[in-house]
Amino acid sequence: MQVVIAKTKKKPLDFIADQIPKLVLSPTILMTIVFIYGYVIWTGVLSFTKSSFLPNYKFAGTLQYEKLFENERWGVAVDNLFIFGGLFILICLALGIFMAILLDQRIRAEGAIRTVFLYPMALSFIVTGTAWKWILNPGLGLERLVKDMGFENFTFDWLINSDMAIYTLVIAAVWQSSGFVMALFLAGLRSIDSSIIKAAQIDGASLPKIYLRIILPSLRPVFFSAFIILCHIAIKSFDLVKALTNGGPGYSTDLPATFMYAFSFTRGQIGLGSASAMMMLAGVLAILIPYLYSELRGTRNA
């Protein structure tokens, strides 16, 4: 009898207690719906309007996208993304794997060397850009250093050469991010079962063969996540360009992210800026969705 009374008395309190977890999560739910999904839709809507300096919600069809694809500067930005992104990802992966394999050879002072490879990741791209801008300065930087060493005809003016400036972005970005790829692969290498390697050695396989045939193939998941992360960094690259070349000479080192900023915030073409942002999102999704799909399918099969 007493129990029943206690239960009925507690009921309203129980109801409140049940709601607490939902209440606690609700600000985040609200923020996610509004500031992530809502804003993506909002930007999408803007991209189908004639918005210029101020938003204008009159539907204009695919006008902005047509303007975008006809825009020469956008073409350069997209081409640059493929050059920069392709080289950046390729070199980071190759260098990262190479450094991880070297560090995996029972190296003295491994911890110290790892620290040196990784510290650039703690710096902002603005600092990285500033540092490399100084090193690549044609008059006083690396060019001068090599000339003073006796190579009078040496020139290294990539930073101010509109055909080559995009490659200076690759140098700085690789310096900043390759240590991180190294860390991912080193962790992967350290988690491989040593009995497989021992068995291969007994069979007389050489060290390069063991790495190529056994170890690296088993690191495929690490390879894919590193690839996704590097793609993501490349598509978002904004700070580095701003600090190192500011998109120049001319707009020869523009990337979609700097294009979006220029048209949205300095040229007052919000509609075109939104269209370019939506294209960036499309780029990220094009890489992400197949990846997530294969990941989810993989875990289901496992």
Added chain:
Amino acid sequence: MHDSTVLGPQTSSAKLGRVFIYAILAFLVLFYLMPLVVMFLTSVKSMADIRTGTLISWPKEFVFDAWGKAWSSACTGVACEGVSGYFFNSLKIVLPAVLISTFLGALNGYVLTKWKFKGSDLFFGLLLFGCFIPFQVVLLPMAQTLGWLGLANTTAGLVFVHVVYGMAFTTLFFRNFYVSVPSELVSAAKIDGAGFFTIFWRILLPVSTPIIVVCVIWQFTQIWNDFLFGVVYAAGDTQPITVALNNLVNTSTGVKEYNVEMAAAIIAALPTLLVYVLAGKYFVRGLTAGSVKG
């Protein structure tokens, strides 16, 4: 964990290989250290010394004038008050933003693992999307919202933006950590009559130190190093240090003072470098755990 002796040298000819490996590593170490060394050497040279020497030449005389100038009198755009004010702006942004986003992440992670309700897993999936979007796709609406809220060009506005877009990551960190905390602990406490918050304060938080450290380091470096939100949502004397540094380097008129630029760059890098030196292990863990943000 594989035993690296397996891959160690077996023959004497392999010893030559070892020398080769160390030579490559030494070269790579120089490559990674060079920019920092060059920055420091340049920052302690006089301009005359910079013009006559090379990138890596030793300073004729160590002068710290450039550091003083970078801190208190260099021109960053229109203002000529050095980067000190912007350094403190960044601190004013980073401290509340890190604390709030970490705390909310912990609460969210707790709910998403120990108090699941219908739809909570779906919500977590939806939230993760926030880790992947290029922020360009939310920049314009947020600019307008900050204007409506009266938060445009304010420190509070930047704190708000960093909390909103840091949430997906902090929640991810804590959710993945709390999954490994036995749920029996929580159910036992529930039977004993402990409520939602009691369980959080008494059971979950005391075991959360490792993930709190990772999350704080991650958020600190992300927010300190942010440039995009800073350049779009702050103006004049509310700008963070990254924006001030960029202004100093890219818009300075007259004679370029490379020593001042390098000193300012090191000042802008110091807090995160310090975090890296003091808590490198957790820094790496944060990178690999939340590596999607890039």
